[in-house]
Amino acid sequence: MKKETFGKFVLLVCILQILSFLFLNKWIAVGILIVANAFLFQMYIRLRRWQKISDQEKIRMAARVAQDNSQYLSDKSPSMIFIYNEQKTVEWMNQNALQLLDKYDQDTWQKYLVGLLDQEKDQGLLRLPEDTLTYSLDRTKRILFLYNITDQEKAKEKQRQIQPAIGIIAIDNYTDVIDKMGDKEISYLNSLLTTIVSDWINEYHIFYKRLNAERYFFVAHAEDIKKMEDEEFSLMERVRNATEDQPLPLTVSMGIAYGTESLAKIGEVAQNNLDMALVRGGDQTVLKSSSEDTKPKFFGGTTAGTAKRTRVRSRAMSTALKNIFNEHNDIYIMGHRFPDMDAIGSAFGVACLADFQGKTNYIVIDENELIPDVERCLEEIHKHEELEAKLITVDQALKQITKESLLVMVDYHKPSLSISQPLYEKFEKVVIIDHHRRGDEFPSKPLLTYIESSASSASELVSELIQYESSRKKQMDKITATLLLAGMIVDTKSFTIRTSSRTFDVASYLKINGADSGIIQYMLSTDLTSFLEISELVAYSEFITSSIVVAAGAEGKLYDSVTAAKTADTLLSMNGVEAAFVITNRKDGKVGISARSNGKVNVQKIMEALEGGGHFTNAATQIAGKTVNEVKAMLYNELNELDQVKERTAE
Template sequence: MDDMSENAKSEQYQEKTGRESNPIGVAAVILLLCICFLIDARVGFGALIGAAAGFFAWSLLKDNGTRKEENADDRVAFLDTTVLQHNFPLPQNMPIPYAVLDIRGHILMYNEKFAKEFPNMELILPVVEQLKKAGIGKHAVVVVEEKHYDAMLNQCEVVEENGAVGNVLNMTLVDISKQYELEERLDRNETVIGMLFLDNYEDVMDSLAEDRQPLLSAIVDRKLTQFAADANGVMRKLQMDRYILLLSKGDLETLKEKKFDIMNTIREINVGEHIPVTMSMGVGIGGGSLEDAMQSAKAALDLALGRGGDQVLIKEGEKYLFYGAKAGEVGRNGRIRARVKADALWELMGASSSIMVMGHRNGDLDSLGSSMGICAIARAMGKKCRIVMNEVSTGIKCISEQMAQDEYYQTAFMKEKDALKEMDDKTLVIVVDTHRTSMVEGPSVLEAAKKIVVFDHHRKSAQDFIEQAVLLYHEPYASSTSELITEMIQHIGKRIKLRSIEADALLAGITVDTKNFAVKTGAITFESAGFLRRNGADSIRVRMLFQNDIDSYKAKATAVRDAELYLGSMALSVCPANRENSTLTAAQAADDLMNVTGVKASFVCCKVDDVVYVSARSFGDVNVQRIMEKLGGGGHFTVSGAQLKDCSAEEAKERVRSAIDEYLKEETT
């Protein structure tokens, strides 16, 4: 029994290690050992030890080789679909497509539902690649022949009877086409709200004879009602110049494709000699409720009016889409509004403990002139007003030197860090010539202020505007902020007496932003200039503020000489870098390039330290504001700019070209 057991063990061991008796080999080894012993006993013992060592080493190597072969056989067997099916049976009655793949993504097995859904296996290969990119265990929506599937790859182990372990991937696909179609239908049927406003309704009516006014009103109502009906929407009139529109999101897409041609339809209405009627519209989408959509529509309309009117803005979350804006700012009779703002400013200044005024970084004559106008109002009520300015830019160096000789303004300037020390809860901070938080001279002062007033004339930015202002006077139709401040000074009355340097600064601010009264001028612009002239402003002194030294004049001439025409009508140039007043020189070069025949817009870049400044100009055929906004800047329809960091002037030119291409593509599609 024991012998049989031992024999069995021996056989098992031999089987396991692969050692089998070889009589011829054994006899040869014994004969060789005998010969060695006959020659010399020491040689015989050495041969015996060597034979024994070789025998055991050969056995060990053979055993390791056998194991490797067994493992290799396991892997090969694991990739064998037949073996896999035996160890991993597929659930054929599963109601969704299901497949098993190897680690490399090759399909090994699949159920009947999978075969029925995907008779062409080539269609599933991109799906596998998409799921592998998404990651194991991650859901992904895939599209196969217009069908939508919620698909996922999972990894699992399969253990065979011989103990071999391997990994496979199983793929499941759930058809969500009907769900997707329903969600898409619900999204298209979502109600959106539009708020319409006739920008210049009162001015148009004033320009018409009384018997023609009802006719114009009736035609506008009929056009808007037809516009709503064509869009499968509902239009209701709220006031003489305000309407509300309800329509579906899907129908809004149709209006987008038509680029809201209702604006052109309204503008072309003619019932006699009158200025064209323009309209603005804000559209609110989403938010989860009609109330949220209404708030979005109101915000979009406010932004449209803040950008000059005659345009449509669509607001969906934090995203804005712009349509129109092909005309300049719409001027309105703002005398009553200016008087109301002047009274409100007087009250706020009177209730404050101290007043601080600041413009934008790299201040110009408009920001400094309007700041000095605020100082004049503060002086009239017996309050000290300080101007927050960290550095004096080259554009205002001349007038700042004159201010240093004036007794009142010798201590008017203060740096941002010093302003923070003097502020309290009743300090009134007035921001002029900008409405963007990122552009103010002292961001920390703005953040610390409890009461903020904003005066600006730039077209409103889609983001980054100062929202916490208790008083906002933002009129994009105005030529300059200096014009707005001058207008308020007139409404406050004789209580304010301007010093000659203040009148010069305000007139200089108007002059620089109107390009010597050539652009963006209205009746109020000339009235303001006349008021300043009567209060001590001198046009000769103002003109001297714009004088350049000979090096700056040569730099401007170089920029004009080296200009290139892009697309035949866009003038692009680079101003020599790091001059004393490069930014001002670049702006003047951009102005001069507009005197070239055929030029519709000009763009001049100049690098100062690590920042490239871009000055953009046009006569209205090209909306340079929208182009500069693509570069993070802004401004007006015809006068705009941007600041680009971490790039060269030539790289900035390339970015301007890309922005122009993008703008023109939007205009033509």
């Protein structure tokens, strides 16, 4: 009988007793009372005895369940369970946990498992030499649960290894090399290239097809690409070595993509990767997953870029830019932060092109972020009302741009380097004109991209476009020609580096149009203060190797980017120096590195490793939140990696 039932029965008896006193004889009622209470007492004794037996049975049942569960956890539970004490010593473990410790050694608990207790995370992944496990910690009860997911991880890894991959191989300068060859020599060269490519691809047992004389296509798995990556895509070096005796050695570039997306998407990314490799100057491989949130990897790039742009391409770009200008009424032109003469010159050159089309145009500039050269340049610009009227501040631009406004980025392509990031983000339509090797950071959907890493400067590219657009009625003014020539002189170090016949043709064209050498000399002159700062930085320089020199400025002193760049140029001009790096505190609060090379060291790759970029022989980076000494240590680490690569190559 349950307690609730007994209570109801007692209530009923009490009611009967009350009724008997009201309606029956008193003695009969007393008798009923005695009998009823005796019955109730007897029932109460039985209920207590039954309750005691029931509680004992429950205890025995609970003990049996606990024992069964404990036996299950110990023998059959798929997870591994460790119960530990305050000293992090195991007090109990189930059979699976015991097998885990037996599989390795007695130090496993201390080396791996105790390490989990010292972490703040209560859940995560634990990788042992032969197993991968997930873990969950109950710190209150001091219980550690482990679950073996080794088989699942192996299946995932296998799935990653067999992801489809597509690669496109391009002979960078094939047309230039065969231009003066006879049919027999061309046939021999084609046979040589096919043999080299075929031998390399057959090492990985993958399918390939020759598309034409200068393009190859292959399909592989991600694990094959990983093997190629481990060997740093040795095809590039093989082709370079096999054709080094040619008057113009051949180089190859590759664009490779892999992933879980459709083959159409993977192929598209592979083509984009190849385009990026070619834009960066060729002789390199760009590898990237087809997933949009991954960054590309760059390999090679050990030779300076080969000039690939043609007059046909330049004229096509001129026509395309003209059509884009005709579709927009207001055009904004912006260079990078702390613009140099090339950024200023190319900006006014683009403004000249917009004037040819009768379009309103503005040049965005922040006069709080100017280097001495540009300050003197602006002094000259302020003397010409028609050019001064084009200058506009960031705040003014933010107030007047519309959705139909066009932004032309000159001398840079990384949005983060814009004079104003918020202003850049306001534009939906963007055109890029640049001569730096393309990096990972890039506008999502530019209307036109004109990036030629083989050009000496953005000013050279813009000057060529002006050549194609100019006529008797459309003439470039003298001050614009002067600014463009100044930009070319700065980026070529007075025509000593990165020049081609096209560079001198453009310079001649600018001189014909009235470029003033006297004004250029004034704008690019060095004052005594800057000269002393350069001398000071040179005094701080030290050789890291027999041919690489690094100069680091004092921690508390600020330098402008021109002083750092001129110091690097000065160091590079010294006998025996193949590469120079100058580290300084900048006025924007960052630490900058200005890097220069004579062509034997790819300073662009070193700067890209430090989130920068540039050219094979001229590059830079700006690093926030670090001291000069910390950046110096980061640079030394990259230079040490470079030195090790050289040693391996020599071996």
